[in-house]
Amino acid sequence: xxxxxxxxxxxxxxxxxxxxxxxxxxxxxxxxxxxxxxxxxxxxxxxxxxxxxxxxxxxxxxxxxxxxxxxxxxxxxxxxxxxxxxxxxxxxxxxxxxxxxxxxxxxxxxxxxxxxxxxxxxxxxxxxxxxxxxxxxxxxxxxxxxxxxxxxxxxxxxxxxxxxxxxxxxxxxxxxxxxxxxxxxxxxxxxxxxxxxxxxxxxxxxxxxxxxxxxxxxxxxxxxxxxxxxxxxxxxxxxxxxxxxxxxxxxxxxxxxxxxxxxxxxxxxxxxxxxxxxxxxxxxxxxxxxxxxxxxxxxxxxxxxxxxxxxxxxxxxxxxxxxxxxxxxxxxxxxxxxxxxxxxxxxxxxxxxxxxxxxxxxxxxxxxxxxxxxxxxxxxxxxxxxxxxxxxxxxxxxxxxxxxxxxxxxxxxxxxxxxxxxxxxxxxxxxxxxxxxxxxxxxxxxxxxxxxxxxxxxxxxxxxxxxxxxxxxxxxxxxxxxxxxxxxxxxxxxxxxxxxxxxxxxxxxxxxxxxxxxxxxxxxxxxxxxxxxxxxxxxxxxxxxxxxxxxxxxxxxxxxxxxxxxxxxxxxxxxxxxxxxxxxxxxxx
Amino acid sequence: xxxxxxxxxxxxxxxxxxxxxxxxxxxxxxxxxxxxxxxxxxxxxxxxxxxxxxxxxxxxxxxxxxxxxxxxxxxxxxxxxxxxxxxxxxxxxxxxxxxxxxxxxxxxxxxxxxxxxxxxxxxxxxxxxxxxxxxxxxxxxxxxxxxxxxxxxxxxxxxxxxxxxxxxxxxxxxxxxxxxxxxxxxxxxxxxxxxxxxxxxxxxxxxxxxxxxxxxxxxxxxxxxxxxxxxxxxxxxxxxxxxxxxxxxxxxxxxxxxxxxxxxxxxxxxxxxxxxxxxxxxxxxxxxxxxxxxxxxxxxxxxxxxxxxxxxxxxxxxxxxxxxxxxxxxxxxxxxxxxxxx
Numbered sequence: 001x002x003x004x005x006x007x008x009x010x011x012x013x014x015x016x017x018x019x020x021x022x023x024x025x026x027x028x029x030x031x032x033x034x035x036x037x038x039x040x041x042x043x044x045x046x047x048x049x050x051x052x053x054x055x056x057x058x059x060x061x062x063x064x065x066x067x068x069x070x071x072x073x074x075x076x077x078x079x080x081x082x083x084x085x086x087x088x089x090x091x092x093x094x095x096x097x098x099x100x101x102x103x104x105x106x107x108x109x110x111x112x113x114x115x116x117x118x119x120x121x122x123x124x125x126x127x128x129x130x131x132x133x134x135x136x137x138x139x140x141x142x143x144x145x146x147x148x149x150x151x152x153x154x155x156x157x158x159x160x161x162x163x164x165x166x167x168x169x170x171x172x173x174x175x176x177x178x179x180x181x182x183x184x185x186x187x188x189x190x191x192x193x194x195x196x197x198x199x200x201x202x203x204x205x206x207x208x209x210x211x212x213x214x215x216x217x218x219x220x221x222x223x224x225x226x227x228x229x230x231x232x233x234x235x236x237x238x239x240x241x242x243x244x245x246x247x248x249x250x251x252x253x254x255x256x257x258x259x260x261x262x263x264x265x266x267x268x269x270x271x272x273x274x275x276x277x278x279x280x281x282x283x284x285x286x287x288x289x290x291x292x293x294x295x296x297x298x299x300x301x302x303x304x305x306x307x308x309x310x311x312x313x314x315x316x317x318x319x320x321x322x323x324x325x326x327x328x329x330x331x332x333x334x335x336x337x338x339x340x341x342x343x344x345x346x347x348x349x350x351x352x353x354x355x356x357x358x359x360x361x362x363x364x365x366x367x368x369x370x371x372x373x374x375x376x377x378x379x380x381x382x383x384x385x386x387x388x389x390x391x392x393x394x395x396x397x398x399x400x401x402x403x404x405x406x407x408x409x410x411x412x413x414x415x416x417x418x419x420x421x422x423x424x425x426x427x428x429x430x431x432x433x434x435x436x437x438x439x440x441x442x443x444x445x446x447x448x449x450x451x452x453x454x455x456x457x458x459x460x461x462x463x464x465x466x467x468x469x470x471x472x473x474x475x476x477x478x479x480x481x482x483x484x485x486x487x488x489x490x491x492x493x494x495x496x497x498x499x500x501x502x503x504x505x506x507x508x509x510x511x512x513x514x515x516x517x518x519x520x521x522x523x524x525x526x527x528x529x530x531x532x533x534x535x536x537x538x539x540x541x542x543x544x545x546x547x548x549x550x551x552x553x554x555x556x557x558x559x560x561x562x563x564x565x566x567x568x569x570x571x572x573x574x575x576x577x578x579x580x581x582x583x584x585x586x587x588x589x
Numbered sequence: 590x591x592x593x594x595x596x597x598x599x600x601x602x603x604x605x606x607x608x609x610x611x612x613x614x615x616x617x618x619x620x621x622x623x624x625x626x627x628x629x630x631x632x633x634x635x636x637x638x639x640x641x642x643x644x645x646x647x648x649x650x651x652x653x654x655x656x657x658x659x660x661x662x663x664x665x666x667x668x669x670x671x672x673x674x675x676x677x678x679x680x681x682x683x684x685x686x687x688x689x690x691x692x693x694x695x696x697x698x699x700x701x702x703x704x705x706x707x708x709x710x711x712x713x714x715x716x717x718x719x720x721x722x723x724x725x726x727x728x729x730x731x732x733x734x735x736x737x738x739x740x741x742x743x744x745x746x747x748x749x750x751x752x753x754x755x756x757x758x759x760x761x762x763x764x765x766x767x768x769x770x771x772x773x774x775x776x777x778x779x780x781x782x783x784x785x786x787x788x789x790x791x792x793x794x795x796x797x798x799x800x801x802x803x804x805x806x807x808x809x810x811x812x813x814x815x816x817x818x819x820x821x822x823x824x825x826x827x828x829x830x831x832x833x834x835x836x837x838x839x840x841x842x843x844x845x846x847x848x849x850x851x852x853x854x855x856x857x858x859x860x861x862x863x864x865x866x867x868x869x870x871x872x873x874x875x876x877x878x879x880x881x882x883x884x885x886x887x888x889x890x891x892x893x894x895x896x897x898x899x900x901x902x903x904x905x906x907x908x909x910x911x912x913x914x915x916x917x918x919x920x921x922x923x924x925x926x927x928x929x930x931x
Contacts, residue, residue: 053830089832102824105923106846116832151922167832 001068002026003174003207004050009063011045011054018061020045021231027175032201032208034222034239036215036254038466039437042231047177047211051088052076067092069174090120093168097180099160103152110148113167120171132170139166139196157323158189165196172204179211186322186493188556191537194220195549213466215258216539219243220546227251243543257468258541259496267521268582276352278455278487279311279334284344284360286329303329304511305571307344309489311455311504313352316481316488318498318519320534321508327491330508331457334489335374336362348374350454372402375448379460381440385432391418391443392428398451417446421476438469442476449480456481457489462497474501495534499523507531510559512573514566517583527585529555529562564588591925592918599914603907610903611678615662618892618899624654625687625890652685652893665896678900684893688885693897697879701901703772704878707801707871708863708905710794714802715809715859720852722806723813727848728840730818738810745807751873754800758874761796768793770875778877797874801867805859809852816851820844846920853917857910864902 004027012018020042027033037043048054050065065076069091074083093116096102103112110132117128129148136144139162152160161181168176178197182190198221201208210221218225218239225243226236227250235248246252284307289298304326311317319327332338333346336359340346346359350373357366375398378384385394395414399405405413415425421442432440441461448456458477462470478501481488492498498505499519506516507530515528526532533555536548555562560569565587568574574588626649633641649655653664653671663669665684667677676682683693726738761767768774772793777786820826821844829839864880871880879898886895918924 051831053827085833085835087833088830089834094828094831096824096828098824102828104825104829104843104846106921107842108922115834119833153923164828167828 003029003067003069004209005064005066005068006046006050007064007066009046009049009065010061011042011049012059012061013057019231020049023063023226023228023231023233025226025233025236027207027209029174030201030205030207031223032210032221034218034225035209035211035228036213036218036225037228038213038254038468040230041228043211043228044179046228047094047179047209050076050175050177050209051092051094052079052084053094067175086120089116089168089173090171091173092175092177093171093173094177094179095161095164095168095181098184099157099164100152100184102164103160105151105153107151108148109150109152109155109163113163113170116167116171132166135166135170136163138200139163139169140192141166157185158193161185161189161193162196165193165200169200169204173206175207175209176201177209177211180213181210182217183212183214187495187537188322188533188552190217191539191547191549191552192556194539194547195552197221214539215243215254215467215541216260219541219543220539227254239543243541253468255541257471259467259470259494259499260540261496261499261523261535261538264520264524267524267580268518276313276349277310277347278313278349279309279317279489280345280347280349280356281307281309281330281334282345282347283308284330284333284340284346286326286333286338286340286344302511302571304333304508305573307333307513308576309334309506309513311487311489313454313487314481314485315503316490316501318490318492318502318505319508320492320495320498320505322493324510325508326511327493327508328459331376331459331489331491334359335376335457336360336367336370348455368402372451373453374455374457375451375453377441377445377448377456377458377461380464381437381444382464384444385440385447387432390429390431391435394432394443395428395447395450398447402451404451413450414446417449418443420449420480421446436469437465438472441465441469441473445473445476445480449484452484453486455487455489457491459491460493461490463493470497477501494538495523496538507534512586513576513584514586515584516576521580521583525583527579527583528587529566531555592915595918596915599911603911606907607900607904610907611666611900612662614896614899614903615665616658618890618896619658619661621890623890624892626652626654628890629687648685648687665893678897683897686886686891686894688889688891688894693894696894697882697897697901700877700879700882703876704864704880704901705905706790707772707794707797707867707876707878708860710798711802711805711863711867712856712859714798715806716852718802718806719809719813723810724817724840724845726810726814727817727821727844728836730814735814738814742807742810745803748803750800750804750867750870753803754796754870754873757796757799767795772797772876772878797867797870797876800870800874801863805863809855809859812855813848813852816848817844820847823847850917850921853913853920856913856916857906860909861902861906864905 006026007024009020009023010018011020023042023046025033035043035047045054045058049060060077063077067074067076067087072087072091076084110129113135114128114132117123117131133144133148136147141147141162147163152163155163181197182193185193194217197208210217212218222239224237225239227234227242227248229250234250235242235246242251246255285302285305287300287302289300307330309317309330319330321327329338333340340360344360347356348359348370349356357370359370362370392411392414395417396410399410399413404410414428418425418428423439423442435443461477462473465473474497477488480486490498490502502519504516505519505522506513507528508514509530515522515526515531522531523535526535533552536551537556539547560567574586576584576586577589579585626645630642630645633645651672653661660669664671665677667675667679667682671677686693686696689696722738726735729735758769762769773786773789777789780786826839826844829843867878868880868884871878872884879901882894883898885891886898
């Protein structure tokens with residue numbers, strides 16, 4: 001008897017065709033089932049139907065979800081609210097995608113987690129606290145008592161997700177549903193959280209339904225796989241079969257699109273002598289003063305320290321790091337949006353041999369000229385286009401601001417750019433909501449291109465997109481770079497994304513560059529423990545190569561926990577040394 | 590500890606604000622040309638009553654109305670010596686009312702406490718009515734409960750207060766034998782507090798509280814409903830349901846706590862709106878609050894009385910804001926622990 005048996009589940013909205021259409025699968029006791037699919041595939045609705053927490057407008061149109069365990073046997077879709085409540089959180093629990101918003105900011109963690117026990121067991125406050133503290137310790141809080149008293153906003157994303165896991169696990173459920181539990185986290189944190197779920201599963205023997213779009217995560221976690229697309233099951237079976245020899249065309253497509261860190265046979269052959277730099281960032285440090293309130297001294301936070309970056313014309317320089325590593329500050333400094341602390345310089349040469357513009361110290365006229373030459377592509381295509389502006393106006397706006405051309409010429413240029421990014425000019429009069437995420441990102445690239453810039457700063461341009469779309473956007477960016485002779489400063493948290501597009505990769509951690517090299521060299525011979533952790537943490541869609549959690553936790557810890565050679569504390573970092581030509585590592589000699 | 594320091598800081602800002610308000614009030618009251626006494630003198634001259642003129646001239650000197658405005662201000666507040674030495678607001682002298690020919694303190698003395706009482710009752714009414722209705726409307730949004738609550742709310746907002754007062758008096762008297770007008774039965778006026786007098790005041794309070802509080806409650810309810818709806822779509826609500834909580838309990842523990850912040854923050858705005866809004870109501874209902882005095886004083890340029898009433902309203906507002914700020918700090922850990930190391 002399977003623990004959970006979903007048969008021909010049918011969910012729809014209004015009078016529309018169903019968005020989950022005849023989905024069937026079973027989950028055995030203790031196994032991990034991965035629901036894989038892109039946005040809009042119906043995977044999230046399916047997993048929420050198991051707990052019957054669907055949006056109000058969603059209609060359950062048919063099918064059944066049978067839950068069978070030692071002490072219960074019921075059809076969840078027809079169960080009473082009371083039965084459902086006794087299952088939720090006790091026998092079946094759930095963790096959500098956004099740990100930042102899934103906990104109430106006004107209640108202490110201890111209160112929120114212990115609540116599960118009080119709801120389902122008659123238990124004294126002291127007993128509940130003891131169990132919760134044990135669970136906190138189990139999920140990796142170094143100081144459970146402190147975690148008990150903390151508010152969610154006092155913790156990092158990874159720690160909040162651990163708290164969510166503690167909350168889901170404290171009642172020892174039979175089934176854990178994890179809806180994209182690591183999508184909002186950094187790769188290294190993701191690896192640790194996945195490892196934790198796996199360990200807890202081994203300990204308690206619970207089953208897991210893991211909803212994800214990342215085949216790498218699937219390969220590391222799942223025993224069986226259900227691939228969904230547009231509300232239907234495309235392919236399902238044991239993980240080894242589906243991942244080893246995907247039958248369905250859609251699954252194969254997903255595989256082809258999944259970004260991977262390439263196997264490199266040899267390092268790149270030394271540095272190319274490149275003195276035609278379009279962007280030259282020298283010794284940039286940026287610190288922010290955080291108001292501490294009242295008359296107390298403001299807190300100084302250093303976002304990046306002694307950063308040197310050189311971007312050669314026509315090349316792509318990638319800056320990779322986790323959130324808080326200072327990579328976005330680098331991008332903002334490069335665009336002149338943030339002025340570096342005294343001593344730092346940012347030089348920009350629009351043309352070969354032209355006198356450099358000091359980006360850190362521009363006059364108003366220089367800034368206007370610079371803005372035409374340096375443009376930005378943003379992370380979130382859903383919020384970077386105004387929903388109240390037609391696409392044509394959004395595309396013409398930069399030209400209007402810089403008073404370039406007549407109205408007709410502006411429209412002509414906009415149409416040309418839209419063609420360049422692979423869309424049709426008839427789409428111009430539409431509003432952004434009529435476009436998918438990938439199309440919107442194409443539009444925001446088109447907008448950045450309307451001024452014929454020389455430099456494009458791309459801030460995580462693909463991280464909000466589905467894998468298959470991610471792949472298309474990267475291809476597009478490569479094409480445009482080569483056709484228009486652009487140079488990219490590419491910001492990302494994902495080495496695999498950067499692997500194909502970058503000519504040079506700088507890995508940042510805690511505000512400093514820890515390793516810098518061409519991607520081939522970096523992947524062939526990573527030196528720094530943090531780079532190694534980043535590479536190891538990237539889940540690969542191959543079940544024979546699981547994440548090496550040891551390597552991840554060694555490198556992803558605080559700089560003070562790194563091996564002797566790389567260790568440092570606070571601002572006291574060792575220098576960036578050239579190990580082999582073109583390969584720089586921050587380490588003690 | 591943090592709270593205490595915050596409270597002290599807030600209190601200091603409150604005093605500073607009050608000081609600035611006093612300047613504004615004084616300047617604005619003196620903006621129209623002339624003052625009560627010069628108007629009176631002109632009138633006495635015109636009607637040929639020369640003997641009155643001497644008294645008025647004496648009063649002008651006595652209250653320093655013949656001095657420059659800034660000196661008048663300093664004397665009024667008590668920062669500078671007047672004809673009687675340092676004797677102004679901060680020394681507890683509220684000034685003289687020319688219109689009533691009595692000290693301001695004597696005129697408004699009783700009215701102050703009744704004003705505080707009436708408005709406090711109205712604030713309590715607003716919160717007691719708006720809280721359950723707003724939560725209910727949000728929890729049952731787009732059902733008949735929501736629509737009915739919304740309809741009553743908008744009706745409350747749209748009905749002029751004085752009209753509501755008249756209607757309530759008529760029907761209240763007809764069916765419930767409620768008293769009409771006033772804040773106590775006439776024979777208790779001027780009497781010391783006693784149990785029957787308290788009872789009389791409470792009975793008389795019913796209609797005014799309802800009238801003054803209705804529009805505030807309606808607005809507050811709509812705001813609470815909107816805040817609750819925002820909160821209900823947040824992921825932590827889903828988390829709570831996935832834990833197996835009952836919807837009613839979940840509603841109280843999570844979204845309501847979040848929606849409560851703006852609700853509390855409104856306290857500061859509510860007080861002045863009600864005090865100034867209740868002027869007309871007080872006139873219609875014959876309440877012995879400071880509202881009618883303010884109206885009379887402004888009409889006749891009775892400057893010390895008007896200034897004092899305005900200062901009093903400002904003080905109520907500032908106290909309301911301070912209470913709501915302190916409550917917010919107590920309620921919201923994000924404000925409380927804003928400076929705490931993580």
